[in-house]
Structures are given as structure tokens and as C-alpha cells.
Amino acid sequence: MTTTLSRTDAFLDEARSLLGPKGLTTDPADLTQWLTDWRGRYTGRALALAAPASTAEVSALVKVCAKYGIPIVPQGGNSGMAGGATPDDSGTAILLSLRRMNAIRSLDAEAGQCVCEAGVILQTLHETAEANELRFPLTLGGKGSATIGGLVSTNAGGTQVLRHGTMRAQVLGVEAVLADGSIFDGLTVLKKDNRGFDLKQLLIGSEGTLGIVTAATLRLLPVASARATAWVGLPTITGARSLLRFVDRAMGDTLEGFEVIPDHCLESVLDHLPDARAPLSEHHEWNALIECISAEGDNASLRSELEKVLADAMESGLLDDAVLASNESQSEDFWLLRDSISAAERALGPAMQHDISVPVEAMPEFILAAIPEIESSFPGTKGAAFGHLGDGNVHFHILAPTGAKPGEWEENEGKLISARVYDLVTKWGGSISAEHGIGQMKVEELGRLGDPVALGMMRKVKEALDPAGLLNPGKLVPMPD
Numbered sequence: 001m002t003t004t005l006s007r008t009d010a011f012l013d014e015a016r017s018l019l020g021p022k023g024l025t026t027d028p029a030d031l032t033q034w035l036t037d038w039r040g041r042y043t044g045r046a047l048a049l050a051a052p053a054s055t056a057e058v059s060a061l062v063k064v065c066a067k068y069g070i071p072i073v074p075q076g077g078n079s080g081m082a083g084g085a086t087p088d089d090s091g092t093a094i095l096l097s098l099r100r101m102n103a104i105r106s107l108d109a110e111a112g113q114c115v116c117e118a119g120v121i122l123q124t125l126h127e128t129a130e131a132n133e134l135r136f137p138l139t140l141g142g143k144g145s146a147t148i149g150g151l152v153s154t155n156a157g158g159t160q161v162l163r164h165g166t167m168r169a170q171v172l173g174v175e176a177v178l179a180d181g182s183i184f185d186g187l188t189v190l191k192k193d194n195r196g197f198d199l200k201q202l203l204i205g206s207e208g209t210l211g212i213v214t215a216a217t218l219r220l221l222p223v224a225s226a227r228a229t230a231w232v233g234l235p236t237i238t239g240a241r242s243l244l245r246f247v248d249r250a251m252g253d254t255l256e257g258f259e260v261i262p263d264h265c266l267e268s269v270l271d272h273l274p275d276a277r278a279p280l281s282e283h284h285e286w287n288a289l290i291e292c293i294s295a296e297g298d299n300a301s302l303r304s305e306l307e308k309v310l311a312d313a314m315e316s317g318l319l320d321d322a323v324l325a326s327n328e329s330q331s332e333d334f335w336l337l338r339d340s341i342s343a344a345e346r347a348l349g350p351a352m353q354h355d356i357s358v359p360v361e362a363m364p365e366f367i368l369a370a371i372p373e374i375e376s377s378f379p380g381t382k383g384a385a386f387g388h389l390g391d392g393n394v395h396f397h398i399l400a401p402t403g404a405k406p407g408e409w410e411e412n413e414g415k416l417i418s419a420r421v422y423d424l425v426t427k428w429g430g431s432i433s434a435e436h437g438i439g440q441m442k443v444e445e446l447g448r449l450g451d452p453v454a455l456g457m458m459r460k461v462k463e464a465l466d467p468a469g470l471l472n473p474g475k476l477v478p479m480p481d
Helices: 002-019 028-034 055-068 122-131 148-154 199-203 237-254 263-272 299-315 328-339 341-348 360-377 408-427 443-449 452-465
Strands: 048-050 072-075 094-097 104-108 113-117 171-177 183-186 212-219 226-234 255-262 286-294 321-324 351-357 382-388 393-399
Touching: 002 048, 002 055, 028 048, 028 094, 055 094, 055 171, 055 212, 072 148, 072 212, 104 122, 113 122, 113 148, 122 148, 148 212, 171 199, 183 199, 226 237, 226 299, 226 328, 237 255, 237 286, 237 299, 237 360, 255 263, 255 328, 263 286, 263 328, 263 341, 263 382, 286 299, 286 328, 299 321, 328 341, 341 351, 341 382, 341 393, 351 408, 360 382, 360 393, 360 408, 393 408, 408 443
Parallel strands: 048 094, 072 094
Antiparallel strands: 104 113, 113 212, 171 183, 171 212, 226 286, 226 321, 255 286, 255 382, 351 393, 382 393
């Protein structure tokens, strides 16, 4: 015990000397808010909170951690959905915050590229890009707190994946600190580079288990000059898929978003937001939120084009009703309804939330089969599926029966429900994590359901790059019993 304490004290002394008072704290008041994940599902303890101000400081700190065997839990905006940035309850790890590293190092408007440090907030990047008549084509509900480092590390998705892909597709280069403190400098963009493995892709989505992302080169697109948003009423989820294909063929590269919302989710949002109102006058079993973006033309022209396509779709029996946003404010109102579903659900009580994907062509049938099976097996529960139909990813939530005790229900029946959901997803050839990552929430389920060959490869990569297992231990990579 004395040896352990003396080693811990020696580590803290060395880390303080390296980072200074702004860069390291052990004050519980400073740590508390960062020790619980965004969902409130996981709470841990930490030896200290480290906040280096540069890649060089991250490198030096990691070397000190390696010297003393101190585990490291990297953390961005702490807005993750899988507990990937929360330490365990041992209190032996440090939280490594990248929030002080928040500089946009460079922006080349002509090349459509920028270099952002890990702590840059997504909304800040959006605003900076817009000021340069550019845009970053990835957005999500937590854009006001999510950081670039966290988005890269989790290969985040969002509402524009249909056209532009996940974060992986937006990253042109990566800078990261490895477990021994060495710096991988892969920020330079090369259109062609056949010098072996694409190592940046190995780091993207690795959730801080292979290296600590400190900066990234990101692609930027021309600013949108036209936007058209529509809210559509549909009788069935299978009809939504047919409409998706119809609009995609007609609107081409302008179609950027196609979200589905069941009627009961919309009703929950309307109850939750007192000033909100339903876009359509009548109820529809399913709703679709469609958004088209163009770098050319104007709003009126694009809106007219989408209006004609939806009129043709109605004539073909693909939808019941539709309304187009008449201005930017109304477009934002439509998106507010979509983005408020999770908050509205939380107000109703406990729920098990699953971020899953199956092939786009199979998603409607999966929803129609899986929700009744879960509701039948777990009486009193209510299933909800909403989100990104266009890329085969929905948020598959199971709400607890009335009167269920928060915390207790999730730990008991809730875990059984999740296991059943993941069994069904695997049976349908899907993924138990579409865009939120594995973290600590799904690591056991990945070990249970993952392909043994793929899991073996992941373990070998982890062991090779982090032999001491100090980088974000217990996350993402299931270890054998």
C-alpha cells in the first residue's frame, strides 16, 4: 500500500510539474461534473483531471503515465452515449480532457480543408466554416458540446450521413498520441498514398483505445445556397422506404436527410414542448422529415423542385400528406421536433435506448417484427423506432412500463430487453452500434455477439499498440475471459 501511494504521489508531482495548476487538478469539485456520462448511466472516480494545452503536453503526460502505469481515459465534450469517456470506480485512472486544445490551426477555403484541434466544439467549426462561405457536412443534436476529437474517436454519425457519410468520410488526416507517448503525425492530405496501412482509419472510431486524437484535418464543402425541408405523413414504415427511393432518384445529390418519426413519438414531443405544433393537420402512423441542400440555385427553386417530386409521389400513392417549410425558421421548427424526441422520452420515464443498424432494405420489416416481439415478451413496455432510415440506422427505444423505478428497471429487466434487441439485430445481419460507439455500455454484448475472427484481430491490434492496456481500459475491445 505504501509503495502504491508513493508511486501515485510521485506521478501526481511529476504531472503537476509538467502541466501546471491549469493543467492538472485533484479537487473533487473540479472533477465531479466529468465523472458521470451524459445519460447518467455511469459514474466513476478518477485520480486527477488532466487538461494539457498542446499535443506536446499530451505526449509528455502520456509518457509519465506509462512510466507509472497510470490508466488514461480521454474525454472530449462528455456527450457520448455509450459511457466511453467515463472512468471505472477504481479511482486509479486520470481523466484526460482535450477541451483546452480548441484551436482551429488553419483553414484553406480554396482547398476546402481545415485543421482542428481535438477540443474544438462542433458548433464552433460550423460557424467558422460559414464565415468562410463553407460548411462542415456533419451535424447532430449535441453540436453545442461535442468536440472534434470525440467525433473522430467515435466515428460519429448524425443526420447527413445519407449523402456525406459518417465522420470517417470527413477526416482527411489525423494527429494522435500513442500509448508510449510518440506522436503520429498524419495531418498532411495526399490524394494517393500507398505506403502500407491507412493508419488514420485505424484510429478513427477506436474510442481512445489505440491512441489519443489531438487534431484532425477535415474536409469542408461549399456553403449551401438553397435549402428545402418537408414534413410528410405516411401510412406505413414500408411506405417510407418506397418514398425514400422515389425522392432519392428524383432529387439526386441534393437529398441530405430522410428521417422517420412514428406518430406516438411526435405526440410525446408536442406534449413536451408547449409552444410546438404538429406540421400536418391530421395524424399519420409515420412521418418523414426530408431535407434537400444545394450549393447552387436558390431556396424557391429547390423548394419548387421538391414540391413537384412530392406531388408526383402523392399521385403515385406513396404518401398521404406533406407540407414544405416556407422559410428557414420553419425548417428549424421541423428539425426541433425531430431532435426533441429523446428529451421527450426521458420526461416519460426510463427507457432502454439502442443505436442499431440493419440493411436499409430490411429496416422496415425489422421494425415491424422486432417491436411486437419485444412488447409481447416484456408486457407493459412500448417500442419506438425513429431516425435515419436513409442509412439504415434507427434509434430503437423500449420505454419502461408505467411506474417502473428509474435505475432499478434498467439494471434488471432493461438489460434483458437490450440483450434480446441485440440478438434480433444480429439475426437480421445488423450492427449493435451504428453511430454511438461501443464504450463500456456494449462491450460485453460485442464480446458475446461479435464475429470471433474480427474480435481476435481487434485484440491483437490493441495489444500491439497498447501492450500495458493503459488507454481507455474496459472500453470498445472485449477481452477474453
